[in-house]
Amino acid sequence: MNVRLATLVRWAVLALILAIVFVPMYWIVVTSFKTGRQILLSQNVYAPEPFTIENYLYLFEESRFALWFRNSAITATASTLLSLLIGTAGAYALTRLRFPGRRTLGAVVLVTYLVPPGLMFIPLYQTFIKIGYTDSLGTLILAYPTFLVPFVTWLLMGFFRSIPRQLEEAALVDGATRVQALVHVVLPLAAPGLLAAGLFCFTLSWNEFLYALIFIADDSLKTLPVGLSEFVVSDFAFWGQLMAAAALASLPVIVVYIYLHKYMVQGLTAGAVKG
């Protein structure tokens, strides 16, 4: 195959893939700016005419969107901070400190990271029922770290390994304690890793649906994905409002992702992120 033909094929493939990715996102945005009438009668299918923001106004004036948004923000932030705190300490211990059982614990962390929520949701729900702690944002804040803590630990173990031991040993020789060396030497060097881990955790929590659907019954405690999934109003042209909600629900993670994506490939190659 000559070079020019190869280039042509390459760009044709890329154009096709970009189109496949583009169409559903285009459909979200286009629908969100249509009037109920245009949607109902299938008028102006490809572009809104007239263009309206009534669907977005509806979300804030007549639906519980703002409340769901708040619940998601609280849950995602709290479970992220909790997981970072626990996971960072764990990752440091597993990479830098020698104690019997260390290797076994490292393997356990990896295995728990790989157990899928689709297999765990009923067992976990049973446990929360048994301890009498369902139907609270706290339930989710405790449930999400079941997959976030192994993830953070695994990701940060890779980052800690890449920091030269000598830097830490120099601090120890200078009279610092282990904990001081961790706080003043290792953590600042691992900052990009901590940031990436935190942003990943936030995204995973923000998008989580299954646990939030099962563990929360109180309507005022629902998170965004659950709220969206139950977004059926009597008016049967509700797709406009729903797509507006879909666009707004995706916005925070897209913003996070703009900061995240330079770390992403690093995380991917470490084998730390799963699809």
Next chain:
Amino acid sequence: MLTDRHREQLLGYTMIAPVAIFLAALVAYPFLSAIYLSLTEKIVGYPAHFVGLRNYANLLDSGRFRIVAWNSAVFTVASIAVKLVIGMAMALALHQVVRGNQFIRGILLLPWIIPTVVIALTWKWLLDLFRGLVNVTLIDVGVVKSGVHWLGDPSLAMLSVVMANIWRGFPFFGVSFLAALQTVPQELYDAADVDGAGSWQKFWRITLPSIKSVVAVVTLLSTIVTLNDFNIVFIMTRGGPGAATHIFATYSYELGIMSQRWGVAMAASMASLPLVALLIVGVVRYLHREEE
């Protein structure tokens, strides 16, 4: 007086303790009690009693469970096969692009970032019988006369949930493969050029062998997750029409949450465990090999 060695061990245990306690309480304990519960008959409001393997035997005997197992296999194999092909095409096409590589990759990863619920709802709306973009366009272009029952026809419903799942998942494959491609030394290709190898030969003899461990890990990880997927099917079809798209997790949901039959629900939750366990062992082995 503690020696340095003891002090290090003590600090190690102290720092790993929160992880260990947390995972013991909210992963290991639920998991083990689920195995126990799957051996009991438990209906909400009544005490549980031990029934041995009866729940599993009932599952294997039930026609519905067999359909669910078959559907899960179809959903997983079809999704992953196509994701491998599109992901590889994406990686190979993007690998040679120098300018705009980062930007295009950024756009292509968006489906992997946005909430799965949003994706499932969007695909449901794209495939809407009367007003969805797909049917409207197919009618406009003249491919079909009336709308296709994407989510109403049993075989098309499976195709629909697989399409949505592929859309969500292929960018992860593509970006992982791309990262792996970038580690393959250019000298290998230069040497192959000297020997007069064609593109196809270079792909099979150099590219694929060099990135095969990444391909294996990504495939294994994705199989574990896809086999136990819930969101896309639950939102697009609720397992329907009939049980045409019912898969393991939506079935556990039906038994546990809808019918409150905990014993059987636990057994259904554990049904894919032997396979998942094998896949997990595979991933762990690959990742440990890379560490060394």
